[in-house]
Structures are given as structure tokens and as C-alpha cells.
Amino acid sequence: MESKLITAKSEPLWNTNNKVISIVCALIVLLFALPLFGLNSFYLHLFIMIFMHAVMAQSWNVIAGFSGQISLGHGAFFGIGAYATSFFYMQYGITPWISIFFGMFISAIFAVLIGIPMLRLSGHYFAIATLLIGISFQVVFQRWDLVGAASGLWVTMTPEDSWIALQFHSSKIPYYYVFLIFFLITFFAVWLLSRSKLGYRLRAVRDDPQAALSLCINVSNYKIIAYVISAMIMAPMGSLFAQYILIIDPDRVFNIEISIIVLLITVLGGIGNVWGPIIGASILIPISEYSRIYLGGTGGAIDLIFYGLILMIICIFKPNGLISFIPKDILERKKQR
């Protein structure tokens, strides 16, 4: 028996599948090399949107997938991030590289302020409350003159491409790399989180809050921590998006659709799994972009119909998301039985 225990202790902490590591490394290299193959503007935009939405979905994955709280107002943090960089750049000339952190900080503050009362609610009550919070941000910004009210902010354009101002007019390639790097950083940060003590404890809160309490876990505090982390991941995407399009308004960056799409992406890919948002974004975003191109304004809702159909099929046949098509012992940390 003792020898079995020694054997068990000698097992590696994680199921490090060398094949998966090799594939991931190859994909990363490929993603860095892709622009060199002369990707046209549309494909660069497509990848930028995939990276951005994968990060946004990863943010939602932290609060919903790891700690089990369904937030329907996560777009608020995207909007805060967008306005933070644009406002501080236009008013004070602060480079977006710094104001990205302002956006993260402000989002974190709001996550705490919202989280303390709201996370006392559970299940659908929390979801409804966050939905209303998300909408209220949009309403407030529509009426707030300091940030341009309903007209929003038109970011002052630099005459030339500028890394300091994070503006690139001649090519989308720099944006591609900026979004890619944020995407990779977020992925590895959330991957580390999922394997940390905090990750374990968040999953305990998700699976059974009552049992978690019996293991010295302050459930309310951990939900707030997850909400803050989630908000801080979402905000930089708003900031980068603002720098990407250079025009922001409340209807665009606080839109309820943002909160819904991150949910759809995560559920489609696989909730509670770090790979889920990436898989979900890689499928839904191309559908969205292609339907927008081929159907134009007249087919504005076709992508949503596709989403609905895909989601229904997934919920019926693969409730754990597309990630469940991949054998568990390949991606997850479960060892051989």
C-alpha cells in the first residue's frame, strides 16, 4: 500500500502531453508568421476579431465557468476599458499603453462595487441584476456630456502610425500582433489560474458553495475575486478595440450584444475550460464576419440565427461544448484511470 502511495506521489502534477505542447507551440509560431504570408486586410481583421472575442469570452469564462456566476452585463467592463483609453488620451494625452491599466483599475473598482451587493444574489437573480447593470452603464454614458454623451468619442488621430498612440492607419498588421500578444498573455494567465490554489477554490465555489464553506472558503470573497479578475481581463479588450476603430459610442461599446456573444462563444466552445473560448471564438466570429460580408445590412440577424441554431445543437448533443469532441486525456489534466 505504501508503495502505491509513493507511486501516486511521484506522478507529475499535470498531464503534460508533449504532443499537445508541440501543437500549441506550432500554432503560436504559425499565428506570428501568418501576416508575413501577405494576409489581406479582411483576414487580418478576422483574426483580430477572433483574438479579441476569445479574450472577452475567456474573461466571461473566469466568472461563469470557474466560479459559476452567470453575468449578463459583462459588456460594461468592455465599455469602461474603451472609454478609459480614449478619454485619457483625448483629454490628457496619456498613451493608451498606460490608460489600458486605468481601464483595468476602474473596471476592478466597479466589479467590487457591483460585486459586493450583487454576488449575494445567486443563480438567475444574479444574472438578471448584471443584465440591468450592463444596460444602466449604456444609459449613463448616453447622457454623460464629459464623455461625449450619445455621440461618443472620436479619438484624435495621429498623422502617422504611432506605437505610442497605438494608432496604425496604413496597415492592420501592428494591431494583429498587439491583439495576438494580449490573447496569448490572457490564455496563459487563465491557464495558470485554473491550476492555482485560487482556481481550485473557485471551482469549489462553483460546484457546491455549501461544501466550499466547510473548507474555510469565504464564498462571497472568492466570487468577488473572480468578478474582479474577469473585469480586468475584459477591460483591455475595450481599450484595444477603441484604438482599433478610433470611434466609440455607448451603443457600440456598452451594447448588450457584447455580453451575449461572450456567453455564446464560451458555451459553444466549452464553459469552464481554458480552451473553450478559443474554440468558440474561432467558429462563431468567422460566421459573424462572413454573414456580415455576404448578407450585408439586409442579413443583419442571420448570424444570430446561426448562433441560435448552433447553440441548440450543442446544448442537445454536446452540452459541455465543442471541447468535448477532444478526448479528455489530451487536453485536460486528468490522468490515466
Add this chain to the structure above:
Amino acid sequence: MKILSVENLSRSFGGIKANDNISFQLEEGDILGIIGPNGAGKSTLFDLITGYTKADTGIVKFFDKNIFGLSPDKISNLGVGRTFQKLKPFADQTLLENVMIGAFVKEKNIKKARDRALEIIDFVDLLEKRHHFAKELSTGQRKRLEMARAMAIEPKLLLMDEVTGGVDQKTIPGLVDLIKKLKKTGVTIITIEHNINIIMEISDNVLALDQGKSIAFGSPREIQKNKQVIDSYLGTFDAA
């Protein structure tokens, strides 16, 4: 040394007194068995001691510290572990991960927490099942999982709610042996049991409840002879 002192603990739900002026004391290292018919208030008493339900009145002292009104996480942090009547495993996580979550209370390092969790899983004889999801385990195995998880916080006092409830007859002796093995580690135990033979076998003292009231407290032999206990519980048990 007294590890737990409960004085005049009461809790009502509407007009029903679930616990009515319950008082008892528990010595360190002992096993206290709690018996009583369904609805006697046994699980409510657990919830009051561990902070899951707020008592209306009373005092609960863990060693010399009054823990009345503290939240469950703070009480467990002081060294009070518990299992649940309705099992609450983290279903989508493996047995090892379940126990590791408990082990993180004492071990901050993941490797050390994993090793500690493995030792505890070995203690409850489930080492072979360590990588199985909790939802894949049998009821008896999940009972052991809950005990292992509670032990992982290294409690001084462990409250176990119906460890042998809902498992087949073949599984019961193993669970009883496990409780005895646990006692040898020095942990103080309060256990709720319906199986009177088990209570008599393992307990140093027995508290009998009926309709929220404490009707007897004493050694298993004393309880077996107590007329009120026989009338309200043992008699019913025998008749059944």
C-alpha cells in the same frame, strides 16, 4: 479538556422548535454519538454548531472561544470540519482535486497539498480511485470522499452526518472501521447515526434528541437503559 460546550442552544423555524435549549459538553478525543428519530433536530444541531444556520439563542464554545454567530468558513478555519447528510462532493472534479481543495487550508504549495491529499485518500482506502470524478463514485466511496475532504483541513473537531446512511450492509463495517481509525488520530468526533448498534460500538457518549429537545446524555450503556430514550427512539427502532 473540553473541546466543545453547547449551552441552551435553540432554533425555531416558524412555530416549530427544531432545537430547544440543547446543552452538552464534549471532551477532546471523544466520540459523541447523536441519536434521535427523524425530525428530532440532529442535522439542525450540526448546522447551528458549524454556523450554517444561525441559532436564536445559546452559546457554542470551541475550546474557550465563543463561535456563536461566526460564519461557516470562519468556524471551519478554527478547526471544525464536517460532512453532510445529503452528500456535497465537488461532482465535476476528481477525488484528488476534492481533497486537495481541503488540503490547501494548511498547505499553500500545490505539490505539498497534492501529496497531503494523497496521504488522506490513502487513509480512507480510495487511492485507486484518486483520478475518478466524484460523480463517478459510489455512495460509500463518496462518503469516504467527504470524510477525506473534511480531514484535509486537519480539524480538531469533526462532525459527521449519517456516515453509514444510504449505503449497503457490506459497506457499513468498512466505514465504521474508518471512524475508529479516525479517532486514533486524535480528532474529536460528533456523529449522527440511525444505526444504534454502531453508535453503541463507537461512541464514548451519546446525546439523544427528540422533537428538538435533549432527552438524555450519557454513556452508551446509560442511554440503552434510559426509559425515555427507549420509549421515543429505541422502542421504535426495535419495533421497526
